[in-house]
Amino acid sequence: MSIPDRPFASYHLWSLVAPATGQERWHCQMRRGFVKARQHEPKVKALLATATAPQRIGILAQKGVYEFHHHRHLLSQTDGVEKVAQLLKLSHSSEEVQQRVLQILTKYHNEPLLLNKRIIQLTPGDEGFPKPILIDQDDYCFRLYAAMDCVFIDSDRTLHILDFKTGKAAFDQRQALVYLLAARYLYPEQEAVASFYNLELCKKSDLIHITHQELLSLEFELAHIARKHQQDLQKYHQQTQDFSKIFPPNPGSHCRYCPFRSICDFADNPKLKSQSMPILRVNG
Template sequence: MSQNWLPFASYNLWLQFSPQIGKEHLHCDMKRGFTKARSREPAVAAILASDSTPQQIGLVAQKGVYEFHQNPHLLYQEDGVEQIAEILELQKESDLVQQRAIQILKNYQQNPILAEKRIIKLSRGDESYPDPILIKQGNQSWKFYAAIDCIFAEEDDTLHILDFKTGHSDFDLRQAYIYLLAASYLYPEQKAVASFYNLESSKWSKPISATSNTLKAFQIELTLIAQRHQEHLRRYRENSADFSQIFPPNPGVSCRYCLFNSICDFSILEVST
Protein backbone atom coordinates (compact mmCIF):
# COMPACT_ATOMS: atom_id res chain seq x y z
CA MET A 1 0.00 0.00 0.00
CA SER A 2 1.31 3.47 -0.88
CA GLN A 3 2.29 5.53 2.13
CA ASN A 4 -0.09 8.26 0.92
CA TRP A 5 -3.00 5.90 1.51
CA LEU A 6 -1.95 4.49 4.85
CA PRO A 7 -4.37 4.69 7.79
CA PHE A 8 -3.64 7.47 10.27
CA ALA A 9 -4.21 8.27 13.92
CA SER A 10 -3.76 11.22 16.26
CA TYR A 11 -5.02 12.43 19.61
CA ASN A 12 -7.74 14.38 17.83
CA LEU A 13 -8.98 11.24 16.07
CA TRP A 14 -8.94 9.26 19.33
CA LEU A 15 -10.97 12.04 20.97
CA GLN A 16 -13.53 11.77 18.17
CA PHE A 17 -13.79 8.03 18.84
CA SER A 18 -13.80 8.18 22.63
CA PRO A 19 -14.45 11.33 24.69
CA GLN A 20 -12.83 12.32 27.95
CA ILE A 21 -14.24 10.73 31.09
CA GLY A 22 -17.29 12.66 32.22
CA LYS A 23 -18.09 13.98 28.74
CA GLU A 24 -19.61 10.81 27.29
CA HIS A 25 -23.05 12.46 27.07
CA LEU A 26 -21.63 15.07 24.70
CA HIS A 27 -19.99 12.55 22.39
CA CYS A 28 -21.42 12.05 18.90
CA ASP A 29 -19.65 9.85 16.37
CA MET A 30 -21.41 11.63 13.53
CA LYS A 31 -19.10 14.61 14.12
CA ARG A 32 -16.23 12.37 13.07
CA GLY A 33 -18.20 11.45 9.97
CA PHE A 34 -18.69 15.08 8.97
CA THR A 35 -15.10 16.03 9.78
CA LYS A 36 -13.30 13.05 8.27
CA ALA A 37 -15.62 11.51 5.66
CA ARG A 38 -17.59 14.50 4.30
CA SER A 39 -15.08 17.32 4.73
CA ARG A 40 -15.00 18.12 1.00
CA GLU A 41 -18.70 18.79 0.71
CA PRO A 42 -19.20 22.57 0.32
CA ALA A 43 -21.47 22.99 3.37
CA VAL A 44 -19.17 20.93 5.60
CA ALA A 45 -16.01 22.56 4.25
CA ALA A 46 -17.45 26.01 4.98
CA ILE A 47 -18.09 25.06 8.60
CA LEU A 48 -14.65 23.51 9.04
CA ALA A 49 -13.00 26.58 7.55
CA SER A 50 -14.45 28.80 10.28
CA ASP A 51 -13.01 28.41 13.78
CA SER A 52 -15.35 28.40 16.75
CA THR A 53 -14.87 31.07 19.45
CA PRO A 54 -12.99 28.66 21.78
CA GLN A 55 -10.76 27.66 18.86
CA GLN A 56 -10.10 31.31 18.01
CA ILE A 57 -9.17 32.06 21.62
CA GLY A 58 -6.87 29.05 21.80
CA LEU A 59 -5.13 30.00 18.55
CA VAL A 60 -4.67 33.64 19.53
CA ALA A 61 -3.30 32.54 22.90
CA GLN A 62 -0.75 30.26 21.24
CA LYS A 63 0.25 33.01 18.81
CA GLY A 64 0.63 35.41 21.72
CA VAL A 65 3.07 33.16 23.58
CA TYR A 66 5.00 32.61 20.35
CA GLU A 67 5.26 36.33 19.59
CA PHE A 68 6.39 37.13 23.13
CA HIS A 69 9.33 34.79 22.66
CA GLN A 70 10.06 36.14 19.19
CA ASN A 71 10.20 39.57 20.83
CA PRO A 72 11.34 38.73 24.39
CA HIS A 73 11.99 42.37 25.31
CA LEU A 74 8.20 42.87 25.21
CA LEU A 75 7.85 40.57 28.21
CA TYR A 76 9.35 43.35 30.29
CA GLN A 77 7.92 46.47 28.65
CA GLU A 78 4.92 48.25 30.13
CA ASP A 79 3.23 48.37 26.74
CA GLY A 80 4.32 44.84 25.79
CA VAL A 81 0.78 43.45 25.80
CA GLU A 82 -0.45 46.27 23.57
CA GLN A 83 2.39 45.69 21.12
CA ILE A 84 1.71 41.95 20.95
CA ALA A 85 -2.00 42.73 20.42
CA GLU A 86 -1.02 44.87 17.42
CA ILE A 87 1.20 42.14 16.01
CA LEU A 88 -1.71 39.69 16.32
CA GLU A 89 -4.16 42.24 14.83
CA LEU A 90 -6.56 41.55 17.68
CA GLN A 91 -8.75 44.46 16.58
CA LYS A 92 -10.02 42.20 13.79
CA GLU A 93 -11.36 39.66 16.29
CA SER A 94 -14.71 39.71 18.07
CA ASP A 95 -15.05 41.63 21.36
CA LEU A 96 -15.12 38.39 23.34
CA VAL A 97 -11.98 37.03 21.69
CA GLN A 98 -10.22 40.37 22.22
CA GLN A 99 -11.13 40.51 25.90
CA ARG A 100 -10.05 36.96 26.62
CA ALA A 101 -6.88 37.32 24.54
CA ILE A 102 -5.79 40.53 26.27
CA GLN A 103 -6.22 38.88 29.68
CA ILE A 104 -4.21 35.86 28.49
CA LEU A 105 -1.41 38.14 27.28
CA LYS A 106 -1.41 40.00 30.61
CA ASN A 107 -1.32 36.70 32.50
CA TYR A 108 1.62 35.50 30.46
CA GLN A 109 3.55 38.75 30.80
CA GLN A 110 3.11 38.52 34.58
CA ASN A 111 4.14 34.86 34.61
CA PRO A 112 6.23 34.07 31.51
CA ILE A 113 6.82 30.41 32.28
CA LEU A 114 9.15 29.86 29.31
CA ALA A 115 11.29 32.94 29.85
CA GLU A 116 14.18 31.09 31.46
CA LYS A 117 13.70 27.82 29.59
CA ARG A 118 15.86 26.39 26.84
CA ILE A 119 13.18 26.23 24.16
CA ILE A 120 13.68 23.57 21.50
CA LYS A 121 10.38 24.00 19.69
CA LEU A 122 7.58 26.56 20.03
CA SER A 123 4.65 26.43 17.67
CA ARG A 124 2.80 29.54 16.52
CA GLY A 125 -0.35 27.45 16.26
CA ASP A 126 -1.29 28.09 12.65
CA GLU A 127 1.35 25.96 10.95
CA SER A 128 0.37 23.12 8.66
CA TYR A 129 0.20 19.62 10.11
CA PRO A 130 3.58 18.21 11.08
CA ASP A 131 5.09 15.45 9.01
CA PRO A 132 3.66 12.12 10.12
CA ILE A 133 5.65 9.50 11.98
CA LEU A 134 5.46 6.14 10.23
CA ILE A 135 4.45 3.49 12.76
CA LYS A 136 4.73 -0.25 12.21
CA GLN A 137 2.74 -2.40 14.60
CA GLY A 138 2.85 -6.09 13.74
CA ASN A 139 1.99 -6.33 10.06
CA GLN A 140 0.20 -2.96 10.12
CA SER A 141 1.65 0.40 9.09
CA TRP A 142 0.02 3.77 9.74
CA LYS A 143 0.79 7.47 9.95
CA PHE A 144 0.96 9.07 13.37
CA TYR A 145 0.31 12.82 13.68
CA ALA A 146 1.27 14.74 16.81
CA ALA A 147 1.08 18.54 16.75
CA ILE A 148 3.12 19.65 19.76
CA ASP A 149 2.82 23.20 21.14
CA CYS A 150 6.16 23.45 22.87
CA ILE A 151 9.25 21.45 23.81
CA PHE A 152 11.89 22.75 26.17
CA ALA A 153 14.88 21.14 27.87
CA GLU A 154 15.13 20.78 31.62
CA GLU A 155 18.46 21.34 33.37
CA ASP A 156 19.23 17.61 33.19
CA ASP A 157 18.41 17.64 29.42
CA THR A 158 15.06 15.88 29.95
CA LEU A 159 12.70 16.98 27.17
CA HIS A 160 9.58 18.64 28.52
CA ILE A 161 6.60 18.60 26.16
CA LEU A 162 4.15 21.35 27.07
CA ASP A 163 0.59 21.67 25.79
CA PHE A 164 -1.23 24.98 26.23
CA LYS A 165 -4.88 25.10 27.24
CA THR A 166 -7.47 27.88 27.52
CA GLY A 167 -10.93 28.16 29.00
CA HIS A 168 -12.19 25.25 31.07
CA SER A 169 -10.38 22.61 29.05
CA ASP A 170 -9.62 19.57 31.17
CA PHE A 171 -6.25 17.88 31.09
CA ASP A 172 -6.56 14.54 29.27
CA LEU A 173 -3.79 12.12 30.22
CA ARG A 174 -4.21 10.32 26.91
CA GLN A 175 -2.92 13.42 25.13
CA ALA A 176 0.20 13.50 27.31
CA TYR A 177 0.95 9.84 26.62
CA ILE A 178 0.44 10.36 22.89
CA TYR A 179 2.97 13.20 22.93
CA LEU A 180 5.39 11.01 24.85
CA LEU A 181 4.91 8.29 22.26
CA ALA A 182 5.76 10.80 19.54
CA ALA A 183 8.84 11.91 21.49
CA SER A 184 10.03 8.31 21.72
CA TYR A 185 10.25 8.30 17.91
CA LEU A 186 11.43 11.87 17.37
CA TYR A 187 13.99 11.90 20.19
CA PRO A 188 14.66 8.21 20.90
CA GLU A 189 17.80 8.79 22.97
CA GLN A 190 16.30 11.33 25.36
CA LYS A 191 14.13 11.06 28.44
CA ALA A 192 10.87 12.99 28.15
CA VAL A 193 7.99 14.22 30.29
CA ALA A 194 4.80 16.04 29.34
CA SER A 195 2.55 18.55 31.05
CA PHE A 196 -0.36 20.94 30.46
CA TYR A 197 -0.55 24.65 31.22
CA ASN A 198 -3.75 26.70 31.18
CA LEU A 199 -2.96 30.22 29.95
CA GLU A 200 -6.10 31.66 31.55
CA SER A 201 -6.07 30.01 34.98
CA SER A 202 -2.25 29.78 35.14
CA LYS A 203 -2.68 26.19 36.32
CA TRP A 204 0.23 23.88 35.45
CA SER A 205 -0.19 20.13 35.73
CA LYS A 206 2.43 17.92 37.27
CA PRO A 207 4.93 16.42 34.82
CA ILE A 208 3.72 13.13 33.35
CA SER A 209 6.09 10.34 32.40
CA ALA A 210 5.49 6.93 30.85
CA THR A 211 7.16 3.56 30.88
CA SER A 212 7.99 1.77 27.64
CA ASN A 213 5.16 -0.69 28.35
CA THR A 214 2.67 2.17 28.69
CA LEU A 215 3.81 3.65 25.39
CA LYS A 216 3.51 0.24 23.72
CA ALA A 217 -0.06 -0.05 24.99
CA PHE A 218 -0.92 3.38 23.60
CA GLN A 219 0.66 2.50 20.27
CA ILE A 220 -1.47 -0.64 20.06
CA GLU A 221 -4.62 1.34 20.89
CA LEU A 222 -3.82 3.95 18.25
CA THR A 223 -3.18 1.19 15.73
CA LEU A 224 -6.66 -0.18 16.37
CA ILE A 225 -8.19 3.29 16.05
CA ALA A 226 -6.38 3.87 12.74
CA GLN A 227 -7.67 0.54 11.42
CA ARG A 228 -11.26 1.13 12.57
CA HIS A 229 -11.34 4.63 11.14
CA GLN A 230 -9.95 3.46 7.80
CA GLU A 231 -12.61 0.75 7.67
CA HIS A 232 -15.36 3.28 8.38
CA LEU A 233 -14.09 5.53 5.59
CA ARG A 234 -14.00 2.57 3.21
CA ARG A 235 -17.58 1.62 4.07
CA TYR A 236 -18.75 5.20 3.55
CA ARG A 237 -17.02 5.48 0.17
CA GLU A 238 -18.74 2.28 -0.93
CA ASN A 239 -22.19 3.29 0.30
CA SER A 240 -22.67 6.89 1.42
CA ALA A 241 -26.33 6.18 2.20
CA ASP A 242 -25.15 4.29 5.28
CA PHE A 243 -23.62 7.44 6.78
CA SER A 244 -25.72 7.39 9.95
CA GLN A 245 -25.07 3.68 10.50
CA ILE A 246 -21.32 4.03 10.08
CA PHE A 247 -21.13 7.24 12.14
CA PRO A 248 -24.12 6.99 14.50
CA PRO A 249 -25.57 10.24 15.89
CA ASN A 250 -26.21 11.06 19.52
CA PRO A 251 -28.99 13.66 19.35
CA GLY A 252 -29.61 15.60 22.52
CA VAL A 253 -27.72 18.12 24.60
CA SER A 254 -24.60 17.66 22.47
CA CYS A 255 -26.39 19.21 19.48
CA ARG A 256 -26.38 22.59 21.21
CA TYR A 257 -22.59 22.78 20.97
CA CYS A 258 -22.10 20.98 17.67
CA LEU A 259 -20.60 22.81 14.69
CA PHE A 260 -22.75 20.78 12.34
CA ASN A 261 -26.18 21.28 13.95
CA SER A 262 -27.34 23.45 11.01
CA ILE A 263 -26.77 20.69 8.45
CA CYS A 264 -27.34 17.54 10.50
CA ASP A 265 -30.56 15.60 9.91
CA PHE A 266 -30.52 14.35 13.50
CA SER A 267 -29.90 17.66 15.27
CA ILE A 268 -32.18 18.49 18.20
CA LEU A 269 -32.04 22.12 19.26
CA GLU A 270 -34.03 23.67 22.06
CA VAL A 271 -36.46 26.28 20.85
CA SER A 272 -36.66 29.29 23.13
CA THR A 273 -40.09 30.80 23.75
Protein backbone atom coordinates in the same frame (compact mmCIF):
# COMPACT_ATOMS: atom_id res chain seq x y z
CA MET B 1 -12.68 11.57 -2.90
CA SER B 2 -9.50 9.55 -2.42
CA ILE B 3 -8.82 7.62 0.77
CA PRO B 4 -5.32 7.75 2.32
CA ASP B 5 -3.22 4.70 1.45
CA ARG B 6 -2.13 4.20 5.02
CA PRO B 7 -4.18 4.51 8.22
CA PHE B 8 -3.37 7.42 10.50
CA ALA B 9 -3.86 8.31 14.14
CA SER B 10 -3.67 11.44 16.24
CA TYR B 11 -5.04 12.69 19.52
CA HIS B 12 -7.76 14.52 17.59
CA LEU B 13 -8.85 11.31 15.88
CA TRP B 14 -8.71 9.41 19.18
CA SER B 15 -10.99 12.02 20.76
CA LEU B 16 -13.44 11.71 17.84
CA VAL B 17 -13.47 7.90 17.97
CA ALA B 18 -13.68 7.50 21.73
CA PRO B 19 -14.79 9.96 24.43
CA ALA B 20 -12.72 11.07 27.36
CA THR B 21 -13.64 9.47 30.69
CA GLY B 22 -16.86 11.02 31.95
CA GLN B 23 -17.80 12.43 28.52
CA GLU B 24 -19.47 9.30 27.12
CA ARG B 25 -22.97 10.78 27.34
CA TRP B 26 -22.12 13.64 24.97
CA HIS B 27 -19.97 11.79 22.47
CA CYS B 28 -21.22 11.57 18.88
CA GLN B 29 -19.64 9.48 16.14
CA MET B 30 -21.43 11.52 13.48
CA ARG B 31 -19.20 14.45 14.30
CA ARG B 32 -16.24 12.29 13.27
CA GLY B 33 -18.05 11.58 10.02
CA PHE B 34 -18.44 15.25 9.22
CA VAL B 35 -14.88 16.12 10.21
CA LYS B 36 -13.06 13.17 8.63
CA ALA B 37 -15.31 11.74 5.89
CA ARG B 38 -17.28 14.72 4.53
CA GLN B 39 -14.82 17.53 5.20
CA HIS B 40 -14.51 18.49 1.52
CA GLU B 41 -18.23 19.06 0.97
CA PRO B 42 -18.86 22.81 0.55
CA LYS B 43 -21.23 23.20 3.53
CA VAL B 44 -19.06 21.09 5.83
CA LYS B 45 -15.89 22.81 4.65
CA ALA B 46 -17.41 26.22 5.37
CA LEU B 47 -18.38 25.19 8.91
CA LEU B 48 -14.94 23.75 9.58
CA ALA B 49 -13.33 26.98 8.40
CA THR B 50 -15.39 29.08 10.82
CA ALA B 51 -13.62 29.28 14.18
CA THR B 52 -15.79 29.68 17.27
CA ALA B 53 -14.89 32.29 19.89
CA PRO B 54 -13.23 29.67 22.18
CA GLN B 55 -11.23 28.29 19.25
CA ARG B 56 -10.18 31.78 18.21
CA ILE B 57 -9.08 32.58 21.76
CA GLY B 58 -6.99 29.39 21.92
CA ILE B 59 -5.30 30.10 18.58
CA LEU B 60 -4.52 33.73 19.45
CA ALA B 61 -3.28 32.84 22.95
CA GLN B 62 -0.84 30.29 21.53
CA LYS B 63 0.31 32.74 18.87
CA GLY B 64 0.72 35.40 21.56
CA VAL B 65 3.13 33.20 23.53
CA TYR B 66 5.01 32.52 20.30
CA GLU B 67 5.31 36.24 19.51
CA PHE B 68 6.56 37.04 23.03
CA HIS B 69 9.42 34.61 22.60
CA HIS B 70 10.02 35.38 18.95
CA HIS B 71 10.45 39.04 19.98
CA ARG B 72 11.93 38.48 23.46
CA HIS B 73 12.46 42.16 24.18
CA LEU B 74 8.66 42.54 24.41
CA LEU B 75 8.66 40.49 27.62
CA SER B 76 10.58 43.25 29.37
CA GLN B 77 8.85 46.23 27.80
CA THR B 78 5.94 47.94 29.55
CA ASP B 79 4.04 48.11 26.26
CA GLY B 80 4.84 44.47 25.38
CA VAL B 81 1.22 43.34 25.63
CA GLU B 82 0.07 46.15 23.35
CA LYS B 83 2.78 45.33 20.80
CA VAL B 84 1.88 41.62 20.75
CA ALA B 85 -1.82 42.50 20.42
CA GLN B 86 -0.90 44.52 17.34
CA LEU B 87 1.09 41.61 15.90
CA LEU B 88 -1.96 39.40 16.42
CA LYS B 89 -4.24 42.02 14.78
CA LEU B 90 -6.42 41.54 17.82
CA SER B 91 -8.56 44.58 17.00
CA HIS B 92 -10.06 42.56 14.12
CA SER B 93 -11.62 40.11 16.58
CA SER B 94 -14.88 40.30 18.50
CA GLU B 95 -15.08 42.15 21.81
CA GLU B 96 -15.19 38.91 23.80
CA VAL B 97 -12.13 37.52 22.05
CA GLN B 98 -10.21 40.78 22.45
CA GLN B 99 -10.90 41.01 26.19
CA ARG B 100 -10.02 37.43 27.01
CA VAL B 101 -6.88 37.35 24.86
CA LEU B 102 -5.66 40.64 26.33
CA GLN B 103 -6.10 39.17 29.82
CA ILE B 104 -4.10 36.11 28.76
CA LEU B 105 -1.34 38.22 27.23
CA THR B 106 -1.16 40.38 30.35
CA LYS B 107 -0.88 37.37 32.64
CA TYR B 108 1.82 35.81 30.48
CA HIS B 109 3.72 39.10 30.26
CA ASN B 110 3.69 39.33 34.05
CA GLU B 111 4.74 35.69 34.55
CA PRO B 112 6.26 34.22 31.37
CA LEU B 113 6.33 30.48 31.93
CA LEU B 114 9.00 29.82 29.31
CA LEU B 115 11.38 32.59 30.31
CA ASN B 116 14.97 31.31 30.37
CA LYS B 117 13.89 27.86 29.21
CA ARG B 118 15.95 26.05 26.60
CA ILE B 119 13.21 25.94 23.98
CA ILE B 120 13.59 23.37 21.21
CA GLN B 121 10.25 23.99 19.54
CA LEU B 122 7.54 26.63 19.99
CA THR B 123 4.80 26.82 17.38
CA PRO B 124 2.48 29.74 16.57
CA GLY B 125 -0.52 27.40 16.53
CA ASP B 126 -1.59 28.00 12.93
CA GLU B 127 1.10 26.02 11.13
CA GLY B 128 -1.22 23.24 9.90
CA PHE B 129 -0.52 19.52 9.95
CA PRO B 130 2.87 18.41 11.27
CA LYS B 131 5.00 15.95 9.34
CA PRO B 132 3.67 12.45 10.10
CA ILE B 133 5.68 9.88 12.01
CA LEU B 134 5.64 6.47 10.35
CA ILE B 135 5.08 3.71 12.88
CA ASP B 136 5.79 0.38 11.23
CA GLN B 137 5.69 -2.78 13.32
CA ASP B 138 5.32 -6.45 12.40
CA ASP B 139 1.53 -6.52 12.78
CA TYR B 140 0.53 -2.90 12.11
CA CYS B 141 1.58 0.23 10.28
CA PHE B 142 0.14 3.74 10.53
CA ARG B 143 1.04 7.42 10.38
CA LEU B 144 1.05 9.32 13.66
CA TYR B 145 0.34 13.06 13.72
CA ALA B 146 1.34 14.98 16.84
CA ALA B 147 1.26 18.78 16.74
CA MET B 148 3.16 19.86 19.84
CA ASP B 149 2.80 23.43 21.10
CA CYS B 150 6.13 23.57 22.89
CA VAL B 151 9.14 21.37 23.60
CA PHE B 152 11.92 22.44 25.93
CA ILE B 153 14.70 20.97 28.06
CA ASP B 154 14.24 21.00 31.83
CA SER B 155 17.07 21.76 34.23
CA ASP B 156 17.60 18.02 34.74
CA ARG B 157 17.94 17.58 30.94
CA THR B 158 14.54 15.92 30.65
CA LEU B 159 12.64 16.64 27.45
CA HIS B 160 9.44 18.46 28.42
CA ILE B 161 6.46 18.60 26.07
CA LEU B 162 4.05 21.38 27.03
CA ASP B 163 0.56 21.90 25.67
CA PHE B 164 -1.19 25.23 26.16
CA LYS B 165 -4.88 25.42 26.98
CA THR B 166 -7.53 28.10 27.46
CA GLY B 167 -11.07 27.94 28.80
CA LYS B 168 -12.34 25.71 31.58
CA ALA B 169 -12.27 22.25 30.01
CA ALA B 170 -10.43 19.55 31.92
CA PHE B 171 -7.06 18.36 30.64
CA ASP B 172 -7.32 15.14 28.61
CA GLN B 173 -4.29 13.04 29.51
CA ARG B 174 -4.62 11.07 26.26
CA GLN B 175 -3.22 14.07 24.38
CA ALA B 176 -0.07 14.04 26.49
CA LEU B 177 0.30 10.28 25.97
CA VAL B 178 0.21 10.72 22.20
CA TYR B 179 2.93 13.39 22.49
CA LEU B 180 5.07 11.08 24.58
CA LEU B 181 4.72 8.36 21.97
CA ALA B 182 5.74 10.83 19.27
CA ALA B 183 8.75 11.87 21.37
CA ARG B 184 9.89 8.26 21.46
CA TYR B 185 10.42 8.49 17.69
CA LEU B 186 11.46 12.13 17.36
CA TYR B 187 13.83 12.22 20.35
CA PRO B 188 14.75 8.55 20.95
CA GLU B 189 17.71 9.34 23.20
CA GLN B 190 15.78 11.66 25.52
CA GLU B 191 13.80 10.91 28.66
CA ALA B 192 10.49 12.72 28.16
CA VAL B 193 7.64 14.09 30.26
CA ALA B 194 4.55 16.05 29.26
CA SER B 195 2.26 18.55 30.92
CA PHE B 196 -0.51 21.06 30.27
CA TYR B 197 -0.68 24.74 31.15
CA ASN B 198 -3.86 26.78 31.06
CA LEU B 199 -2.86 30.27 29.93
CA GLU B 200 -6.17 31.73 31.05
CA LEU B 201 -6.29 30.22 34.53
CA CYS B 202 -2.48 30.06 35.00
CA LYS B 203 -2.97 26.44 36.04
CA LYS B 204 -0.34 23.70 35.59
CA SER B 205 -1.06 20.01 35.38
CA ASP B 206 1.03 17.38 37.08
CA LEU B 207 3.90 15.98 35.04
CA ILE B 208 2.81 13.02 32.96
CA HIS B 209 5.20 10.07 32.58
CA ILE B 210 4.83 6.83 30.66
CA THR B 211 6.72 3.55 30.90
CA HIS B 212 8.12 1.62 27.96
CA GLN B 213 5.43 -1.05 28.32
CA GLU B 214 2.70 1.60 28.46
CA LEU B 215 4.11 3.16 25.28
CA LEU B 216 3.88 -0.20 23.52
CA SER B 217 0.27 -0.64 24.67
CA LEU B 218 -0.57 2.90 23.57
CA GLU B 219 0.97 2.32 20.17
CA PHE B 220 -1.12 -0.82 19.71
CA GLU B 221 -4.26 1.07 20.82
CA LEU B 222 -3.64 3.86 18.32
CA ALA B 223 -3.04 1.29 15.58
CA HIS B 224 -6.48 -0.15 16.41
CA ILE B 225 -8.06 3.31 16.20
CA ALA B 226 -6.31 4.01 12.90
CA ARG B 227 -7.54 0.72 11.40
CA LYS B 228 -11.10 1.22 12.61
CA HIS B 229 -11.28 4.72 11.21
CA GLN B 230 -9.80 3.62 7.89
CA GLN B 231 -12.38 0.84 7.65
CA ASP B 232 -15.18 3.31 8.39
CA LEU B 233 -13.91 5.65 5.66
CA GLN B 234 -13.83 2.78 3.18
CA LYS B 235 -17.38 1.75 4.09
CA TYR B 236 -18.59 5.32 3.68
CA HIS B 237 -16.98 5.83 0.28
CA GLN B 238 -18.50 2.56 -0.91
CA GLN B 239 -21.97 3.36 0.46
CA THR B 240 -22.35 7.09 1.12
CA GLN B 241 -26.06 6.63 1.82
CA ASP B 242 -25.09 4.68 4.96
CA PHE B 243 -23.44 7.72 6.57
CA SER B 244 -25.64 7.64 9.69
CA LYS B 245 -25.07 3.90 10.15
CA ILE B 246 -21.30 4.11 9.82
CA PHE B 247 -21.09 7.29 11.93
CA PRO B 248 -24.15 6.98 14.18
CA PRO B 249 -25.63 10.07 15.84
CA ASN B 250 -26.06 10.60 19.55
CA PRO B 251 -28.56 13.48 19.65
CA GLY B 252 -29.35 15.45 22.77
CA SER B 253 -28.98 18.82 24.42
CA HIS B 254 -25.27 18.83 23.60
CA CYS B 255 -26.20 19.27 19.91
CA ARG B 256 -26.57 23.00 20.55
CA TYR B 257 -22.77 23.24 20.82
CA CYS B 258 -22.05 21.19 17.69
CA PRO B 259 -20.77 23.15 14.69
CA PHE B 260 -22.66 20.82 12.34
CA ARG B 261 -26.09 21.28 13.86
CA SER B 262 -27.29 23.39 10.93
CA ILE B 263 -26.66 20.57 8.43
CA CYS B 264 -27.28 17.52 10.63
CA ASP B 265 -30.56 15.66 10.12
CA PHE B 266 -30.40 14.20 13.61
CA ALA B 267 -29.55 17.23 15.73
CA ASP B 268 -31.25 17.37 19.11
CA ASN B 269 -33.92 14.79 18.29
CA PRO B 270 -34.55 12.72 21.45
CA LYS B 271 -36.55 10.13 19.48
CA LEU B 272 -33.38 9.04 17.75
CA LYS B 273 -31.41 8.38 20.93
CA SER B 274 -32.56 4.77 21.06
CA GLN B 275 -31.36 4.26 17.48
CA SER B 276 -27.79 5.40 18.06
CA MET B 277 -25.21 2.66 18.15
CA PRO B 278 -23.04 1.96 21.21
CA ILE B 279 -20.06 4.21 21.75
CA LEU B 280 -16.68 2.64 21.04
CA ARG B 281 -14.70 2.61 24.25
CA VAL B 282 -10.94 2.66 24.03
CA ASN B 283 -8.69 2.17 27.02
CA GLY B 284 -6.66 5.14 28.15
